[in-house]
Amino acid sequence: MAPAITLAAEAPKLSAANTGFMLICSALVLIMTPGLAFFYGGMVRVKSTLNMLMMSFISMGIITILWVLYGFSLAFGEHNGLIGWNSDWFGMGHVGLTALWPGYTIPVFVFMVFQMMFAIITPALISGALADRVKFSAWCLFITLWATIVYVPVAHWVWGADGWAFKLGVIDFAGGTAVHINAGAAALGVILVIGKRVGFKKDPMRPHSLPLVMLGAGLLWFGWFGFNAGSWLGNDDGVGALMFVNTQVATAAAMLAWLAYEKIRHGAFTTLGAASGAVAGLVAITPSGGAVSPLGAIAVGAIAGVACAAAVGLKFRFGYDDSLDVVGVHMVGGIIGSLLIGFFATGKGQSTATGVFYGDHTWTQLWKQCAGVGAVLAYSLIVSAVLAFLLDKTIGMRVTEDEEISGIDQAEHAESAYDFSGTGGGVLGSAAHAPALAAAQTRKVDA
Amino acid sequence: MKLITAVVKPHRLDEIKEALQAFGVHGLTVTEASGYGRQRGHTEVYRGAEYTVDLVPKIRIEVLAEDDDAEQLIEVIVKAARTGKIGDGKVWALPVDTAVRVRTGERGPDAL
Numbered sequence: 001m002a003p004a005i006t007l008a009a010e011a012p013k014l015s016a017a018n019t020g021f022m023l024i025c026s027a028l029v030l031i032m033t034p035g036l037a038f039f040y041g042g043m044v045r046v047k048s049t050l051n052m053l054m055m056s057f058i059s060m061g062i063i064t065i066l067w068v069l070y071g072f073s074l075a076f077g078e079h080n081g082l083i084g085w086n087s088d089w090f091g092m093g094h095v096g097l098t099a100l101w102p103g104y105t106i107p108v109f110v111f112m113v114f115q116m117m118f119a120i121i122t123p124a125l126i127s128g129a130l131a132d133r134v135k136f137s138a139w140c141l142f143i144t145l146w147a148t149i150v151y152v153p154v155a156h157w158v159w160g161a162d163g164w165a166f167k168l169g170v171i172d173f174a175g176g177t178a179v180h181i182n183a184g185a186a187a188l189g190v191i192l193v194i195g196k197r198v199g200f201k202k203d204p205m206r207p208h209s210l211p212l213v214m215l216g217a218g219l220l221w222f223g224w225f226g227f228n229a230g231s232w233l234g235n236d237d238g239v240g241a242l243m244f245v246n247t248q249v250a251t252a253a254a255m256l257a258w259l260a261y262e263k264i265r266h267g268a269f270t271t272l273g274a275a276s277g278a279v280a281g282l283v284a285i286t287p288s289g290g291a292v293s294p295l296g297a298i299a300v301g302a303i304a305g306v307a308c309a310a311a312v313g314l315k316f317r318f319g320y321d322d323s324l325d326v327v328g329v330h331m332v333g334g335i336i337g338s339l340l341i342g343f344f345a346t347g348k349g350q351s352t353a354t355g356v357f358y359g360d361h362t363w364t365q366l367w368k369q370c371a372g373v374g375a376v377l378a379y380s381l382i383v384s385a386v387l388a389f390l391l392d393k394t395i396g397m398r399v400t401e402d403e404e405i406s407g408i409d410q411a412e413h414a415e416s417a418y419d420f421s422g423t424g425g426g427v428l429g430s431a432a433h434a435p436a437l438a439a440a441q442t443r444k445v446d447a
Numbered sequence: 448m449k450l451i452t453a454v455v456k457p458h459r460l461d462e463i464k465e466a467l468q469a470f471g472v473h474g475l476t477v478t479e480a481s482g483y484g485r486q487r488g489h490t491e492v493y494r495g496a497e498y499t500v501d502l503v504p505k506i507r508i509e510v511l512a513e514d515d516d517a518e519q520l521i522e523v524i525v526k527a528a529r530t531g532k533i534g535d536g537k538v539w540a541l542p543v544d545t546a547v548r549v550r551t552g553e554r555g556p557d558a559l
Contacts, residue, residue, distance in 0.1 A: 204498050206491065266492045276494060312494045325494060 014098055015105035018234035022110045028226025029117035033060055033124050035219025039275070040128045042212025043324050045205060047407030048132045049417035055127035055139055059120050062140060063147055067116040068092050071147060075155040076115065081164035084156045102161075104233050114230060115155070122151055122179045126384075128324035129187035132197050133404050136412045138397045142387065146186060150383050154178050154376055170372030171341050171365070173243065173350060174231035176287025176334045177376045184331020185377045187322060189385035194397045196321035198404050205323075210271045217275035221251060224282045228289055232350070239290055239350055246289035247282065250301030254281025257305030265309075273309070276329060280308035283333030288341045290350035299344060304336045331377075338373050342366025448543040448556070449517040453508045454480060455528040455536035460506055466527035470520065472510055473559065480507040486533045505536060511546055511559050 037056035044052045063071070069091055077086030088094040092112065101111040123143040130139070157163040158170065158178045165177070172178060197205070207213060228247045232240040258277025259269045284304030285297055292300060312328035315321065322328065340355075342365045347354035353365045391397050398404070403411035410416060455463065460477065467475060481502040488501040512520045517540050524538050548558040 204500075206493060206498055262492070262495065266495055266497070268492055270492055270494075272493050309495070313496070316496065 012100060012103065012105045014100060014107065015234065015236075018105045018236070019107060019110055021235060022106050022114055022230055022233060025226035025230025026110070026114040026117055028223045029114065029121070029230065030060070030223070032117075032220050032223035032227060033057070033121045035216050035223055036121060036124055036128075037216065038212045039216025039220060039279070040131070040324055042209040042214075042216060043128075043207040043272075044131045046208045046418060047416075048409055049208065050409040050413050050415055051136065052127070052131055054136065054413065055130070055134075056124040058136075058140060059124040059143060062144055063120045063123065064116060066144060066147055067112075067119050071119060071152050072112045072115060074148075075119075075152045076111075076160055078160070078162050081162055081167065082157070083153050084160050084162070101233070105236075106233055111233065114233075118175055118179060118227070119147060119151060119155070122175075122183050123147055125180070125183035125326060125330055126187045126190065129191050129322045129326040130194070131323035132408055133398050134194065135396060135399055138391050138395055141395065142190075142391055142397075145387055145391075146384060149387070150186060150380055151178070151182065154182050154380065157375070158372065165372045165375065168371060169351075169353060169365070169368050171291055171345065171351060171353065171369065172287045172338065172372065173290035174228045174286045176283070176337045177372050180283045180286060180330040180334030181338065181373060181376050182334075182380045184327050184329075184334060185380035186384035187326035188320070188331065189381040189383075190388040190397075191320055191322055193385050193388040193392060196319075197323060198401055200321045201316065201319075207272060210275075213272060213275050217278050221278055221282060224251075224286075228286060232290065242294075242349055243289045245294055246285055246292060246297035249294050250285035250289065250297040250304075251278050251281035253298045253301030254278060254284065254305035254308075257302040258309045261306050261309040276312070276325070277305045277309065280304045280329050280333045283308075283330055284337030284340070287334065287338045288344065291341050291345040291353070291355075292349070293344075293346050296340075296344035296346065300337060300340050303340065304333050307336055308333050335373055335377070338369050339366065342369045448546055448559070449512050449514060449540045450543045451510045451512055451517060451520055451524065451538065451540045453510075453524045453528060453536065453538040454482065454505050455508065455524075455538075456530065456534065457504055457506045459528045459530070460508075463508060463524055463527040466523045467510065467520070470523050472512070472520070474510075476509040478507040478509075480505045484534065484537070503534065511543065512540075513556055513559065 033056050037053040040056065041049050041052045073086045073089035074084055077084035077089060079085040095108050097107065099108045100106065101108050123146055155178050157165040158172045160166060170177070225244055225247060229240045229244040232243060234240065255274050255277035258273050258280060262273045263269050281301040281304055284300050288300050289297060308329050311332040312325040314328065342363070343355040343357050345353050345355040345365055346358050354360065355365055356363060388397060399408055399411055481504055483501050483503060488499060488503050491498045491500055510520065521538050521540060529535055545554065546558045547554055
């Protein structure tokens with residue numbers, strides 16, 4: 001994230017070009033959330049497709065409202081290094097249309113809505129670890145509380161003008177720490193509390209639709225240009241363009257690296273591997289893309305691709321059920337991208353800080369990155385686990401075992417994703433439903 | 448009479464149908480089925496997790512035949528179903544006591 005400090009001697013003026021660019025970037029970031037919904041939705045079994053889609057989609061409702069009401073003020077207001085506040089931004093009621101984000105050429109409204117999209121996708125990322133088994137009501141309450149007590153403070157630490165990590169010099173261009181490590185660590189914390197899916201490691205849990213996964217990964221890749229290139233908040237000095245290029249090359253390198261790894265290790269170039277590798281590359285370049293060169297970005301992507309491919313198997317070894325590998329892809333990818341800044345930062349992008357391979361060849365930046373990564377990881381893991389524990393003890397986090405086995409879509413949403421009655425699979429089923437349908441229609445007429 | 452049942456690879460259905468028609472068979476029943484023989488399905492890999500898919504898709508074809516035709520019909524089906532690769536399937540025959548054409552009530556060979 002670009003520094004929120006006024007540097008220019010002359011007060012910046014509203015730039016139509018930067019404002020238009022940032023509105024488009026905000027829309028691009030928004031599409032990542034339905035993209036994520038399909039990425040995850042295709043990876044689950046038929047009986048829980050809708051729940052997986054809904055866990056992402058609902059974030060667009062809940063977090064939008066929360067962000068306008070108080071989230072933005074707490075995350076980006078200036079108060080102290082741990083949390084912010086600005087009463088003018090409460091409900092965004094006292095912000096002028098042309099009031100500029102301090103030090104930049106875009107309105108406060110634009111910065112607020114751009115950041116809103118980040119706040120929306122971050123809790124949605126967590127949902128992949130919880131597939132098939134979490135009550136929808138508990139999920140809604142969880143993301144409301146999590147966004148408030150985890151995401152908002154962490155965003156303030158990393159991106160706020162007076163945030164402690166920002167002032168320390170931790171580099172997190174577009175959210176490797178605040179978004180990906182944060183969500184990945186939260187996912188780990190929650191699954192350690194709520195436990196495994198029924199049948200984990202025994203029943204086959206193959207993805208039901210890899211085409212949906214590919215569609216979702218494609219939308220994520222597309223939207224990620226807004227996520228990353230938009231994070232410089234304008235186009236005046238080329239850093240946003242560097243970020244755009246780095247996003248593309250790191251993602252490509254990570255996809256190729258993941259595929260190479262699994263061809264050697266498992267004997268096939270899989271579709272899921274291509275999609276997962278791309279996402280791992282996007283995650284890893286998110287914190288680092290403003291600081292490294294395109295060659296550095298290739299290295300970041302390739303390292304992340306191999307490391308994340310190796311990491312996703314850990315859940316079977318350690319026995320925790322991270323259903324769709326949020327820890328293996330987002331937490332591990334985020335950590336790798338954040339730490340590699342300490343090696344590959346050239347000093348010519350978003351800041352003059354250099355990594356071990358450049359400048360004075362010092363380890364200073366690497367230690368700063370370690371501090372940021374460690375603090376966010378520990379805070380998110382612990383608070384998320386406590387939050388899940390409290391919710392589990394009060395309203396209950398999980399659906400019943402029967403509901404989980406018969407399918408969370410039916411239990412929680414009273415719907416099913418697909419109608420198989422026309423494909424020979426449901427002749428008896430559709431006949432059995434006919435009287436119920438007729439009864440429902442009768443009631444409607446009576447009303 | 449005999450009931451001939453063949454569980455074979457789905458993509459051989461057209462060849463088998465044509466061969467049976469050429470032989471003079473008037474009717475048959477086809478059902479989607481799944482199962483495995485000695486080869487035990489195949490392996491799929493998702494993010495490094497290997498799944499053994501035991502039950503592979505098959506089709507089950509059932510034909511009623513007169514005793515004299517049965518042996519030849521089995522040969523026709525086997526020839527049309529064979530690819531020479533593993534998983535080509537099985538064909539077997541069972542004796543049938545009675546067969547009735549529902550529309551007319553005809554019985555025995557007349558019902559075929």
